[in-house]
């Protein structure tokens with residue numbers, strides 16, 4: 010199979026069937042303005058041939074890093090399948106309509122949190138956050154609109170690496186590199 014998206018669909022379906030929770034959880038690696046790496050878990054919420062989308066606060070540490078260096082690598086580890094998948098490429102903000110549509114599916118509490126949380130900024134105490142949540146709930150008694158600073162990012166792959174555990178650390182690694190309109194598949198030593 011030389012289509013990494015078809016391979017992703019297979020592996021993601023298997024992970025969805027096998028994992029106890031969050032088969033869409035992946036590490037998101039970014040680089041800060043000083044060139045240092047950073048990493049945290051996000052949930053991959055949408056994907057197609059254009060790429061893999063997660064949602065966050067664009068003023069967070071990761072948002073600032075992506076504004077400076079718009080490249081990222083995603084790393085899924087499906088422990089029950091003993092599989093790892095890395096996906097790396099350029100990152101672009103998801104447009105407003107798509108971000109609005111996703112935000113509208115979130116529970117009200119999560120929507121309020123997106124307004125009340127100054128994600129990654131220091132928080133003096135828990136009460137400060139709770140009072141911001143209460144103010145936001147009073148401000149939006151009905152539908153909660155998407156905050157302007159909250160939205161999606163799409164990682165458009167340049168390469169994928171599908172890794173499978175094998176006995177004796179003789180793992181199987183398949184690397185797909187974008188090549189013109191298609192993909193070049195090569196094995197890597199384990």
Ligand SMILES: Cc1cc2nc3c(=O)[nH]c(=O)nc-3n(C[C@H](O)[C@H](O)[C@H](O)COP(=O)(O)O)c2cc1C
Nearest residue numbers: 034049050051052063064065066069070071072129
């Ligand atoms: C399982 C799991 C899923 C998460 N998913 C997201 C997510 O989709 N978006 C998000 O902003 N933070 C998510 N988080 C929180 C992030 O890991 C992180 O704490 C937060 O985004 C701040 O990261 P930053 O300071 O590097 O910007 C998740 C955490 C866990 C453990």
